[in-house]
Amino acid sequence: MKIALGPLQYYWPRAAVLAFYEAMAATAVDIVYLGETVCSRRHELRPSDWLALADMLAAAGKDVVLSTQVLIESPSDLAALRRLAANERWPVEANDMGAIHALDGRPFVAGPHLNVYNAATLGVLARAGATRWVMPLEMTAASLAAMLADVPSGLQTEVFAYGRLPLAFSARCFTARHRNLPKDDCRFSCLDHPDGLALDTQDGQPFLVLNGIQTQSAKVYNLVGELDAMRTLGVDVVRLSPQSTGMADVVATLHAVLDGRLDVRSARGRLAALAPAAACNGFWHGRPGLDEVAA
Amino acid sequence: MTSTPPSFELVCPAGSLPALKAAVDHGADCVYLGFRDATNARNFAGLNFSEEAIVEGIRYAHARGRKVFLALNTYPQPGGDGLWRQALDRAATQGVDAVILADPGLMDYAARVHPQLRLHLSVQGSATNVDAIAFYHRHFGIQRAVLPRVLSLPQVEHAIAHTPVEIEVFGFGSLCVMAEGRCQLSSYATGESPNTHGVCSPAKAVRWQRTPRALEARLNDVLVDRYADGEQAGYPTLCKGRFDVGGDTYYAIEEPASLNTLAILPQLMAAGARAVKIEGRQRSPAYVAQVTRVWRAAIDACRAQARRYTVQRDWMAVLDNVAEGSQHTLGAYHRPWK
Numbered sequence: 011m012k013i014a015l016g017p018l019q020y021y022w023p024r025a026a027v028l029a030f031y032e033a034m035a036a037t038a039v040d041i042v043y044l045g046e047t048v049c050s051r052r053h054e055l056r057p058s059d060w061l062a063l064a065d066m067l068a069a070a071g072k073d074v075v076l077s078t079q080v081l082i083e084s085p086s087d088l089a090a091l092r093r094l095a096a097n098e099r100w101p102v103e104a105n106d107m108g109a110i111h112a113l114d115g116r117p118f119v120a121g122p123h124l125n126v127y128n129a130a131t132l133g134v135l136a137r138a139g140a141t142r143w144v145m146p147l148e149m150t151a152a153s154l155a156a157m158l159a160d161v162p163s164g165l166q167t168e169v170f171a172y173g174r175l176p177l178a179f180s181a182r183c184f185t186a187r188h189r190n191l192p193k194d195d196c197r198f199s200c201l202d203h204p205d206g207l208a209l210d211t212q213d214g215q216p217f218l219v220l221n222g223i224q225t226q227s228a229k230v231y232n233l234v235g236e237l238d239a240m241r242t243l244g245v246d247v248v249r250l251s252p253q254s255t256g257m258a259d260v261v262a263t264l265h266a267v268l269d270g271r272l273d274v275r276s277a278r279g280r281l282a283a284l285a286p287a288a289a290c291n292g293f294w295h296g297r298p299g300l301d302e303v304a305a
Numbered sequence: 306m307t308s309t310p311p312s313f314e315l316v317c318p319a320g321s322l323p324a325l326k327a328a329v330d331h332g333a334d335c336v337y338l339g340f341r342d343a344t345n346a347r348n349f350a351g352l353n354f355s356e357e358a359i360v361e362g363i364r365y366a367h368a369r370g371r372k373v374f375l376a377l378n379t380y381p382q383p384g385g386d387g388l389w390r391q392a393l394d395r396a397a398t399q400g401v402d403a404v405i406l407a408d409p410g411l412m413d414y415a416a417r418v419h420p421q422l423r424l425h426l427s428v429q430g431s432a433t434n435v436d437a438i439a440f441y442h443r444h445f446g447i448q449r450a451v452l453p454r455v456l457s458l459p460q461v462e463h464a465i466a467h468t469p470v471e472i473e474v475f476g477f478g479s480l481c482v483m484a485e486g487r488c489q490l491s492s493y494a495t496g497e498s499p500n501t502h503g504v505c506s507p508a509k510a511v512r513w514q515r516t517p518r519a520l521e522a523r524l525n526d527v528l529v530d531r532y533a534d535g536e537q538a539g540y541p542t543l544c545k546g547r548f549d550v551g552g553d554t555y556y557a558i559e560e561p562a563s564l565n566t567l568a569i570l571p572q573l574m575a576a577g578a579r580a581v582k583i584e585g586r587q588r589s590p591a592y593v594a595q596v597t598r599v600w601r602a603a604i605d606a607c608r609a610q611a612r613r614y615t616v617q618r619d620w621m622a623v624l625d626n627v628a629e630g631s632q633h634t635l636g637a638y639h640r641p642w643k
Contacts, residue, residue: 081484082434083456085463091436107409108436111443125431125486125500127380130410134444148492148501156383178488178544181455181637184558188550193643209557210549211528217548218490225483225558227493292496298525299493 011241014041016251017077021200024054031063035070037258038265042067043103045077049222050087064100077103080123081179110138117141129160142166147175150296158244166246173251175227184220204254205286229290229300234277236294256284314580317597320587322358327594332601335372344392345376346503347586363400372402378427379503380408390414397422412445426450431486435468442470449473453485458638462576471579476566478584480636482544482559490543494527506542562632567616570607595623
């Protein structure tokens with residue numbers, strides 16, 4: 011199975027992003043997804059900056075995919091989507107059905123925020139040009155197995171296997187709201203929270219993380235114990251989602267497990283030290299997402 | 306009974322045959338309903354229509370020149386297509402005026418096998434822009450799309466102006482702060498979500514606990530809110546609780562409130578929206594009667610004299626009485642809400 015680095019969900023200063031991808035170029039990731047998927051107000055990197063990163067990573071031997079924004083609201087969001095879809099150099103990850111329309115039959119990756127819950131829908135997307143699909147984050151292993159029994163031939167499967175789960179998207183910006191600011195005058199508050207802003211329950215339990223218009227799990231999804239099961243099911247790519255520190259070590263750890271050089275128990279220990287929060291794997295096992303089920 | 310179809314439809318919820326009749330009797334142009342199974346997103350005990358009730362409901366509505374839409378707006382899970390396809394097959398023979406779908410695979414089946422069946426795109430299909438709407442139009446021939454409640458009024462106006470597909474907008478009822486069809490918070494906490502089980506913050510996960518200081522509302526072990534004595538407790542919908550962020554305890558995601566767009570009804574009509582949708586299939590026939598009557602009056606007033614339109618106090622009094630959390634909001638239609 012290949013390793014993909016999912017699109018960066020957070021908003022970091024330009025220098026931090028560039029340094030991050032320089033470091034990622036030297037890791038064992040096979041595929042890198044680039045681009046701003048959360049908020050059109052984030053401008054530390056311009057489209058030309060993302061394209062320059064694409065060139066750098068391709069030169070380093072990585073497969074590069076450009077990801078579209080997930081929630082398209084304004085005419086300018088739509089214009090940016092269409093420009094991205096029209097590019098003929100890099101494959102595109104479609105995170106909205108509008109992107110698929112704009113791609114007009116060109117090959118694409120169906121991102122995890124499209125609602126693909128059954129084989130019939132997968133067939134629709136394959137006929138529209140999908141060459142790979144990323145399973146919805148909440149989908150269970152049992153459902154995946156049922157889907158893959160009917161998967162169109164040649165369509166690859168990717169599974170989100172590590173990182174805080176992007177669970178919901180809203181028109182409202184929760185990070186700005188925390189500072190009593192409207193979205194249009196957010197003062198780029200997301201920059202203050204490189205792994206998101208923690209939201210706890212009133213009895214002190216970490217619950218969610220606010221990341222602008224996106225709400226994430228507080229816990230870090232971690233399927234390191236389920237990699238063999240994925241391989242058996244026919245999963246082609248595992249997706250790791252960027253965090254602000256230690257990402258190269260996260261990649262190295264997963265890579266070592268995939269190669270058979272590191273046992274799962276040791277990997278769990280290493281990842282526990284690297285992750286910003288406790289691990290969970292409930293979705294895969296058909297449980298509430300925040301559960302952690304022993305393998 | 307009007308001889309020409311209205312150019313702006315009032316679409317009202319029917320969770321039961323009495324509610325359907327209440328909606329029709331009080332002026333709804335269209336009603337929407339579901340079967341008693343997982344094919345629609347309000348699959349609660351005691352709600353929805355048996356085969357006999359649907360047949361009678363369609364007869365009652367059609368005799369009065371109104372339309373019936375069938376909600377088949379959940380996502381078939383792998384291997385489960387049969388239930389949804391059979392529901393579509395039944396709908397096609399029963400004479401519903403349209404089916405409201407979210408799942409592309411199901412839309413593909415409907416377009417191929419029942420090409421004469423009018424397809425409406427559910428809000429759960431999460432089409433927030435004209436290119437997404439165009440995808441469904443091009444591949445399945447949808448004739449109407451219900452917009453997720455994430456667009457500002459100018460964004461709604463722009464969308465309507467740039468698509469040939471009819472646009473239906475939510476006007477009143479419980480509000481989702483997340484983009485519909487793009488929220489997995491509920492399955493994170495409980496294992497069930499709108500996309501997997503047609504439900505959010507399911508009742509089976511709700512736990513109430515009284516402590517010396519407060520009444521606590523949980524979904525499984527997740528504390529959603531705490532109510533002091535004298536505070537009105539509401540249903541613990543996950544995103545509507547009070548949480549701690551950076552040392553502040555507040556409605557960090559959304560307050561319990563109802564969407565109410567009476568104030569911008571003239572703009573919605575002027576923009577060319579084809580219909581306004583009232584949320585509430587889980588509400589009582591009395592609720593449906595009251596809300597339908599108010600919206601019928603408002604639409605008629607607007608149609609008669611758009612420039613003189615004002616929101617009447619007695620309309621608001623009726624709606625205040627039935628609003629969630631007794632609060633109203635324009636939601637995303639009003640830019641500062643974002």
